[in-house]
Amino acid sequence: MLHFLLSRRWLGLLLAVIVVGVACVELGRWQLRRSVERHEQNLVISRNLTASPAPAAEVLSPERPPEADDEWRVVSAVGTYDVERQLVVSYRTREGAPGVDVLVPLVTAGGPALLVDRGWVQTQGNANRAVDVPPPPSGTVTVRGWVRRNAEGGSDQVTPNEGTVRAISSTAIAPTLPYPVYDGFVDLTAEEPAVTPAPALVDPPDLGSGPHFFYGLQWFFFAILAFGFWCYFAWSEYRQRGGPQSVDARTRVKDPA
Secondary structure (H helix, E strand, C coil): CHHHHHCHHHHHHHHHHHHHHHHHHHHHHHHHHHHHHHHHHHHHHHHHHHCCCEEHHHHCCCCCCCCHHHCCCEEEEEEEECHHHCEEECCCCECCECEEEEEEEEEECCCCEEEEEEEEEECCCCCCCCCCCCCCCCCCEEEEEEEECCCCCCHHHHCCECCEECCCCHHHHHHHCCCCECCCEEEEEEEECCCCCCCECCCCCCCCCCCHHHHHHHHHHHHHHHHHHHHHHHHHHHHHCCCHHHHHHHHHHHCCC
């Protein structure tokens, strides 16, 4: 009765199920690895968010990008804002409202300048028109902020154009400035003296676990489902070819008693 499973059609179907099942299992394992990586990354970020501020010069360098484990670390710096070379970062929507981020170089005494994302300002459009942003404090300013690594993107995204940029990359902005710049930038969390009005500060990072764990379970379920379908169709074929149920039915017809 089960010899039909050795036919070319059924062996081909079984091979397809095995390929699909293995692919689903590997995708599930990959999602679980992503979940573990996300958890480990969140531990590092949580530690950085609660650590005491470190001088920017101890974490950042103009020659190399910040280490991955230093992202979201709190640093401080003292200097003066170079308002004339201020940039707006376009297409920064919050809760459906269009807006821009305000990026200002902080020129430190005797050291590289630090690019500071002072926060978000709502606009009528995504920097398609001139943007009226609140001025930063004048004179000497002490800033604290979270270390961020440069954004990746094409030259049209990271290269300043008429005071506007799509993504923040110190390596693309540095050639437009007359002084050295730290690699990376900071999201402002506080500045002294404070001014009013001021841009809305950047939100802290999302420390959620993400969907990776449940995505992994779904891929494992798909692998089981593929094999389950194969078994169901094999059982249906077995019954049609005269399996136990068909034999019992023929017996009842011959012997009504």
